Amino acid sequence: MAKLVIDNINVEVDSGETVLDAAKKIGIEIPTMCFLKEYKALTSCMICVVKIEGVESLMPACGTIATDGMKVETSSEEVCQARKVALELLLSDHLGDCMGPCQVICPAGMNIPLMIRQIKAGRLEDAIVTVKQDIAMPAVLGRICPAPCENGCRRAKFDQPVSICLLKRYVADVDLFSAQPYQPVCEPKKDKRIAIVGAGPAGLSAAYYLLQKGYTCTIYDDHDKPGGMLRYAVSRDKLPEDVLDKEIALIEKLGAKFQGKTKITSAKELQEDFNAVLIAAGQTELADRDLMGVFAIPNTAARQKLAVRAVAEGKKAAIAIDEFLSGRNVTGPQKKFNNRIGKLQENEIDNFMLLADHSSRVSPLRKSEGFTDEQAKQESGRCLHCDCRKTDSCKLRQYSQQYQARQNRYKGKRNLFSQQIQHPCIIYEPGKCIKCGLCIQIASEAKEEYGLTFIGRGFDVKVAVPFDKSLAEGLSRIGHKCVEACPTGAMALKD
């Protein structure tokens, strides 16, 4: 038995248990990456360091045996700084994009790569969910968006960018013209009302997301029909009226009340009937917009005539309003930590192409038309999948976010991107490996014939299968466990 104090809380553990075990016992969470309960502590990532009174060095909690009288600090400034530096050091040698460059560029931040993979897998019902998570009116945007995302597409280095915009239009059209278009499930109704001034893309988008949160929304507009600039500033050739109407109708069906031909001059007046006001009218300037509970969308979106930005701003405002109305701090959507490779080097693209279809960009027969099923499927195969396969489960990303680590704090020479794809179900990207050694240990204990090993030493150390064997030979049985244990996207399942 050992009695110790962690963050001023007394705790008693069996002898042989670690500081990490002890902390867990009293609900104190210490971040870990290279640690897995049933395996020997590797003490390599050093993210779990804690301060032990009387010990000069910071100690990794996962491997430090708790002893009687120990006094431990798990979240002091010193400890947090050390964790942050550890993360920043790991990031300085971490080669990979968390999100695909397309998604980073997309003003709405849509998960484009995921949508494309869903198209490729024929799961259109999932694809529309992905799309609508960030874009309330994809059929509209699929016709008028200038597609900044495609400027970021890495595929352009090889031939031409993936036709992202048309793929999105395809997903949206299939859904919109189906018998039962997708409608998100809304949270139970809250007794809170929101007035939205302006029925353009921003206002409609805000309403779409607020309704999902259970709020009641009324949209006011000068015009008699909703749509704003989509209806009055975009040519009908580009955006047929029925598409616009149908997509707006879906929002109205979700519960949005539209009140046309209404000129709003004062936010204050609206506040009498509503819990919050959103000014989403690009051209309208209200004098009293700086009131508590009044939100406004920057009208730059409207001026740039970039509908996708307006849609994005609408969603952002919805999140802020929800925060406000539920009494939380109003921060707007949290920007997620995102590691980037940056500009590719000569020939680096070849390695990205390993799993992609080499055929050239598909074009619809006529310019105004969308993709056919076949075309969409073919085009979706051109995506390089440069986003990380573990964007949501990567511990490095999660902690980098938590400790606000900066990718570029320490700059060093970067390696070239590579991926190993020979394994039937696993992809290995050495550039993302943090050399924690978990997979090596797992393979070794599973008695894999070849398994994995560290090659070399120091900064240049690599994890690989011995004797230049393929990953399939190295991990013939225990691959899934390694993928699960890998704290980053270095080892991941193929799609």
Place this chain on the structure above:
Amino acid sequence: MDKLDLTFVDMAVEQIGTGREKVLEIAQCIQEHFGYLPKEALERVCELTDITPASIVGVTTFYDQFRQQPAGKHIIKICIGTACHVKGAGQIYEAFQRHLGIADDEDTDSEKMFTVEKVACLGCCMLAPAIQIDDIIFGHLTNEHVPMVIRDFLEQEKARERQVSKQEYTKSVKYLGEIRICLDSSCVASGSGKVYNALKTAVEQSGVAVVVKNVGCSGMSFLAPLVEVVSVDGASFRYARIQPQDAMAIVLRHFKPRQFGQKIKNTVSDMLDKILTDRAWEPVTRYSIDVRDQPVAVFLEKQKHLATEHCGDIDPVDLDEYIRNDGFEALRHCITGLSPEEIIREIEHSGLRGRGGAGYPTYLKWSAVCDRKSDKKYVICNGDEGDPGAFMDRMLMESYPYRIIEGVTMAAYAVGADEGYFYIRAEYPLAIKRMTEAINKCCRRGFLGNHVLDSKFSLNLKIIAGAGAFVCGEETALMASIEGRRGMPRLRPPYPVESGLWGKPTLINNVETCAVMPWIIRNGAAAFAKIGMGSSKGAKVFALAGKVARGGLIEVPMGISIRQIVEDIGGGIAEGKKFKAVQIGGPSGGCVPAELSDIPIGFESLNDVHAMMGSGGMVVLDESDCMVDIAKYFLEFTQNQSCGKCTFCRIGTRRMLDILERLCEGNGKNGDIEELEKLAQMVKKASLCGLGTTAPNPVLSTIRYFRDEYEAHIEKRCPASKCKALITYSVTDDCIGCTLCSQHCPADAIEMRPHEKHEIDSEKCIRCNTCKSICPTDAIKVE
């Protein structure tokens, strides 16, 4: 490609064994045979043994010694130890690459004759810059020597192939005296081997009854080859920097031949004639130095020889001579007259602290292992001395193997261990050879093995050769290495005294610590405690090297000041330059500036000035040394030697080095120094093992004492004119137009203009310093 004949592998495995821990030994054997590690051979090993593919690949790629690709016929090892670094090892390396036409990203010439490698330290710092080709060491090199060295080596190679083994000259006669010469690796590198052979031949030919004896190093390696003649009445004469051709003259000067046979006479007179007619000949006496005179007297008298007792007197591997000089007295006393507790108490009272670096009280380790109940305990002598700029342990092992064995045996007896290991770095083949020989002799004579000195106590000692990994000096990494794993340290606690080798209580002591133990027992704890000061007792062996006039191995009482060492023992700074700093403690230590050099040597006093005793490397720096470059040099070393396990050391040291490289390349920016300091503090605080936690020390101490130099680098200036990117070479008006520089410039940056002032094309100049070192009128300016 032809199929590789693997029968050798089968034989090697049969001989060595099939256990997992044999991986290092088997791989070393295979590399020795094939010159590298062929994949097929390693795969075969996995088929034959319990060693897994993951293990053998992991282990063999961890250590520097192993090659995955075939090497050239001969290996040129360029020492980049500290002493060699400050004396231009980098330029020597480049000169070899150029001379052999080896491209930057390769290491072997096109004819597969030579492979050029950098090695951490050859351990012959006073010969700096030094290199080793196969097993021959060349020292004091300059760029211009490079072609000569290659030529000389190839000639020797041919000679060696022709040589027929000659019979040793032995006669049972009463000896008139002794001629002593040290044959340790650094003295051999200075030519001792040739002199030894010449002396033997001279004795043989003249027929005098004199023994030519190989003795342990006196430490005065700056005078090597050093010959000491002891006449029958005990009078001693020393000759410094002897050449082989001087041998006969020395012999004849001191000893009268009993019979001067005609044949010999002829030979001798022929030789003397040759000497006499040679205009370059100067009388041998000119080299003679009397030990009572300056400056050698100072060199010896300030010293205190405990670990190096009888230095220069006794034959390293002559067991009888060791015994005659009180050898194994201490062990006998321990076994017959003292209980383990009494021995430990004696060590406690002596105040002995570990000589490996950290200075942990020795008795505490001993009693911890002693108190531990276990069916098995181990004792390990750590001879993995890897600090660049340090060669104390090598000299001790080469010169006093029995003393170290005696110390280890006493320790094993005191803690109750019956099995032990010497872990010796692979770069020390002579140390391995002599220790092996000494162990074998001890076993035969009952000092080791079963029933040591007819007692109940038994001890079996084994030698493990390291394979080139500095981190294996860290005790947990060392044990991992012995167990046949990658030399990666683990978290302590548990300490080895609780859970060490194969989980058993293990005592690990450094070579010097072991070497001093017999002295303590023989002379008593009080005698030892009388030497030194405060909590630093006894004497400490240092490897004094760098810019001092006289470098070498010294053993000084604790408490002596740095200045006394540099000035009195080292003879001050060579070439009349200004004393700037002393780097103490190698890559874990720090730079003590000249202003602070009056502080006494001691564990705490050195810590107080942000240096560290370390294992005892002491490299003296002068005004021409750039402190940023020194910091970069050490960090390059530790960064390269990092095992790669923990984030702070693996990446942290690399990022620190990135900043230092930026500074030295003139790409530094404001804020870099602060960022470097911050990161250094973090690496120090949060790395897993001693390598990482001390790696930032050289950086932090140079920033502390020489911050202005760092700042100068941000302004793209190198005050010491050392950093290549920040300096230019030009010719001054002192140029006499001799064209020497032009002839030797490897980059064709100097146009040949006889009798005119030359000019250096800065674009082409590679800053190799050849012109400066060759110019007879010192007309090359660097700024």
